[in-house]
Amino acid sequence: MDRKTMPDIKTVTRLNLIQPEHAQLSNGLPVVIIPAGTEPVCRVDLVFDAGMRYQDFLFQSSLTNQMIPEGTAKLTGGMIAEEFEFYGSYFNISADRDEADFTIHSLEKHLEPVLSLMSEVLIHPAFPEEELNIIKANRIESMKVDDQRVESLARKEFNRLIFGKNHPYGVVGEIPDIEPVVSSMLADFHSRFYDQSHCRIMITGPNPDQYLPLIDRYFGQNWPLKNSAPVTRSGLPPLQTSDLKRSIISRPDAVQTALRIGKPLFSRLHPDFMGLSVVNTILGGYFGSRLMSNIREEKGYTYGISSFLLSLKDSGNFVIGSTVGAEVWEETVSECKKEINRLCNDKVPEQELELVRNYLTGQIQRSVDGPFLIADQLRGLWIHDLDLNYLSDFMKLINSITPEEIRTLAGKHLDPSNMAVVAAGPIKNPD
Amino acid sequence: MEFTNHRLDNGLRIIVNSDYSSPMVAMNILYDIGARDEDPTLTGFAHLFEHLMFGGSANIPDYDSPLQLAGGENNAFTNNDYTDYHLTIPYQNLETGFWLESDRMNELAFSQESLDVQKKVVIEEYRQRYLNQPYGDAWLLLKPLAYKVHPYLWPTIGKEIRHIEEARLSDVKNFFYSHYAPNNAILSLSGSIQPDEAFKMAEKWFGPIPSRVIKPRNLKPEPEQTGFRFQQVERPVPSPAIYLAWHMGDRFSREYYILDLLSDILSNGMSARLFLRLVKDRKLFSDIDAYMTGDRDPGLFVICGRIANGVTAEAGMQAIREEISRILNEPIEERELNKVKNRAESQFLFSNLNVQNKALNLSYFEWLGDAAMIGREMELIRSVTITEIKETAAKIFRDSNCSCLVYAKKEEN
Incomplete structure (x- = not known):
């Protein structure tokens, strides 16, 4: 047999795409629906314009994000985590320079209790000072580990050089910047940026028609519009790229x-x-x-x-x-x-x-x-x-x-x- | 997960899962050769060899370019027990995958130049992952503490850089012919492909490869540990850390499933015991984890954590002992057990969502003995009881079964 010659190949030029659908919740929130998948699992993404570029203090954006599942008036962080985990769901939070994300992966059969908890946690976080102190202390410990890794030293320095060390895209928080953060700063950031005027929702799974009424119950009807005008998003100042090469x-x-x-x-x-x-x-x-x-x-x-x-x-x-x-x-x-x-x-x-x-x-x-x-x-x-x-x-x-x-x-x-x-x-x- | 299987005359086992929701096919080849099969004077060789599998085969000078030309992508990994190669490719070009994988199973190019370069690459990998990271050498230290006889005593990357430097081309050839063969491999596919079509292509490309005599595996079992083992090292780490390892049963034992759930009770998720009690409530650790090594032969149950600022390693150790004693002596609620079972179930569902994971899972379970085991995993997990967890915990969490590694903080001058 001829092992030297490569079999004929075809160049793929067309992409078969599932077209997402668009909807609105009863409070006007835009929702994108991706009807995809064959297994009984689904995912809900809530995306907020609440990234680091909008913060007044270093770590304000990422700590707000991290602290949201750490307690409400009624529930402690441990109780919240236990409830999500009991239903076999996976809750991910993240904040980058532009946006902050809440993503939940859930079994279809448990979507309702998971959404109910998610809305409680997201809309009414309490930012307990005690939990914040633990998170700050542990963040400092992991930053100490990072600061021993040449990869992270190089990455941080690179950011400062190309965007500018005081620019919203270039500034890098260091260990001493964490200490002054207190919970009122996070509650303030939450009230300004985690609202309907800064939020979009995406739903993915095999039966989105079943999820939409549930999402509306917890993030539409339950989440009335604020009376105050939305905070205008600040534009980005010009880059302050360093001359140092x-x-x-x-x-x-x-x-x-x-x-x-x-x-x-x-x-x-x-x-x-x-x-x-x-x-x-x-x-x-x-x-x-x-x-x-x-x-x-x-x-x-x-x-x-x-x-x-x-x-x-x-x-x-x-x-x-x-x-x-x-x-x-x-x-x-x-x-x-x-x-x-x-x-x-x-x-x-x-x-x-x-x-x-x-x-x-x-x-x-x-x-x-x-x-x-x-x-x-x-x-x-x-x-x-x-x-x-x-x-x-x-x-x-x-x-x-x-x-x-x-x-x-x-x-x-x-x-x-x-x-x-x-x-x-x-x-x-x-x- | 539905699948169809077939065996070629030369011994190659093939498993196919058809999934037409994907425009791709994932192809996975698992070779039954891992770091445990290495000569103790030539450790790290199975992994180095994995690198050489990309350095060209007898008829194809370069593996990657034709695959990329066909729109494919690939990767590979080596562990203690086996070596796995996987690729995904648009279904229209699947035959290219068969062509590439069969040629390198048939015969490698055995190039001195490729060996020389890959030795350097692996040494940089060794430095990057194990030497240039705080706590990076933990497994280089912990394995020889816990194992004295069984080859799990060295890590996949190798005992020391010198072993990698010393590898010769003649070793490479010997290794290939005594471990890489159709009768020592499992081929699985998942994606837009019919089983009959896959079997036909497999017959065409892999059928002509001869069976080979596989070097028999004759591993000495690790003798029962009889006393507590302790090692402390000083490193310029930001905070002290503790690693505890207890010997446990093999992949086929009931213990495996019981301890899988116990490790979840201790540390899977933000509501797990070690995190809630030792990180959040008592603030003794900044980070803590419990897991099994998951090996085929008797493996290790590990608890490791980084000590919080201002806390001593002794206080950390004492707190871990208290948590173990709570498992042994205090009731475990049904709800807590159900929580970790539900989580295991959803983890299992999420891990079978894409063709690449499905192909790997099929190969892995076939390697364990039968691909159909994949369908019984959840049942096994679901059947674990609280009594079993307590009994097994009492059996393994004994000091005489434990190895302990402590990183003390070396102050920089």
């Missing part, structure tokens, strides 16, 4: 050096974002990327290296990240720059581009393969008011972009001489 953090005890190389860019809404995503994939966005082939597979300098385009609501960045052998970090930086320059100067060979096209179209299919993955994708696009059609458009672009366009995009946005380099590791004599 190189920052070295010396940690004599570390055995490796963590690297971040990159620059501020723009959000997914920018017309070049999709094309640049293809450029990024070629450079460092998949296992066979140029950076992986060069730094890991040829030189063995690292366990992994990758590049990434981050899209925030009103900005974004490009970043390469890796942890490398201490003695090779400078060579790794110059190799990264060499690889970027190659993308800016030479056309991508057709063969490599075809591989990346097919890999990316496969990734898009994988990214919506299953009800909760579809929800994840839509959740990521929601922040820009985009819908799942974005993925079909991206698929079209992937199949039509040319080597010349790729070179142009790289040259336009990825000038390596204009990037910040952060290295944290056992480096002597920081300059």
Whole structure:
């Protein structure tokens, strides 16, 4: 038999997408419904415009988010957790720079009691000071662990450099910033941002028609509109990107050096974002990327290296990240720059581009393969008011972009001489 | 989960779950070879070998590029017991998966260059995960404390970096021919594929690979521990930490299911006992966890925690003892047991939602003995009683069955 020849392959050009439906609760809250899945499980996402960019004090946004399930007038944090867990549900909270999320995964059969509890917890949190002190103390302990990891030192410094250390996207809270936070600050943040004018709901599961009346009972009828006008969302101040292009953090005890190389860019809404995503994939966005082939597979300098385009609501960045052998970090930086320059100067060979096209179209299919993955994708696009059609458009672009366009995009946005380099590791004599 | 199975003449076992809600097919190959099968002077080899499986096979110089060209993605992992390779690919291009996986099962390229580079990559992995993290070397210390004879005494990454540096190409060849073979592997598929179609493709691509003589497994069982074992290390960690490990039964024992629920009672979720009592109420730990290692041979039940600021390791240890004594001597409410059972049930449902997990689960349970076991797991969990939990806890939570590792805080000058 012929083992040398690869079987014929087909390029997938069409994406079969489930189209979400739209509805409104009786108080006017917008709801998106994703009818997907075959198992009797469902998910409810509540998304609030309550990210760190809106906070008046460091940690105000993330601690408000974290403290919401820690108690109501009637229930302690332990009782709340016990009730969610008794029904086999999974409750996740998170807050990033733009938004704060409440997500619940539930068995269909227990959705009602879970929603009832969720609405009680979200609408009437008590922010007990005692619980806050425990959370602060434990957060400090885990930050101490993080501060010993060169990866997190490099990540924090990179953020400060590219967005500005006092900018809402660049500021990084440190241990001393946690201490002054008290529960009245959290109650205040909650009352201003966790309301209907800052909330959207997404429901995913095989029988959404059954969930909608339940959701309305607990987040529509039970949640009357506030009389006061919604707090206007503050616009983002201009970036305060540092002129410093190189920052070295010396940690004599570390055995490796963590690297971040990159620059501020723009959000997914920018017309070049999709094309640049293809450029990024070629450079460092998949296992066979140029950076992986060069730094890991040829030189063995690292366990992994990758590049990434981050899209925030009103900005974004490009970043390469890796942890490398201490003695090779400078060579790794110059190799990264060499690889970027190659993308800016030479056309991508057709063969490599075809591989990346097919890999990316496969990734898009994988990214919506299953009800909760579809929800994840839509959740990521929601922040820009985009819908799942974005993925079909991206698929079209992937199949039509040319080597010349790729070179142009790289040259336009990825000038390596204009990037910040952060290295944290056992480096002597920081300059 | 419905599935159909089949065995080729060369011994390869195949299991197919058809799921047409997905445009993809997940393909999983589990080889019955793990770190426990390694030579004690060449540890970390099974994992290093997993890296080499991506360095090209006899007829295909590069594994990743053709797979990516077909829109596929893959990964692999090694543990104490087995090595697993998995890929997902659009169903239209499934044959490419068969082509790639069968060629590397048939014969690797055995390239010196690939060996040299992957040794460096694995050494960087060793440093990144085990040496360059606070508490990163916990398992490098705890395993040889708890095990004296059985090969679980070394971690998958290897006892020491030197073993990885010393690996030779001749070792790679020997390892391949004595462990990688159709009669030592399980192939499972989940996604848009009919069983007959999958069996036909398997016959075409894997059928011609000869069976091989598998090096017999002859592992010495770990003798019963007879005394409390204690080790304290000083590290520049932010706070002290405690690791306690007790020997327990193997994957087939009833004990496994009982202790699975007990570990959930202790630490699964924000309402679990150790978190509520020791982190929130008494503020003795900033973080605490209880779990089983989940190995096939007799494994470990572990409780580990980071001590809160200003608390001593002794006070932390005493509090863990008190919680264990409460399990033994105070009533456990039905509601608490039902809570962890409900949680186990939903965890099980959520873990079978995508084709990749389904394919892995089918391979894993077939490796344990029978893929149909997957359908009986919940029943087993549901049948555990409070009396069994108390009896089993009394059996394993003895000092003479316990190994204890303490990280003391070394002050930096």
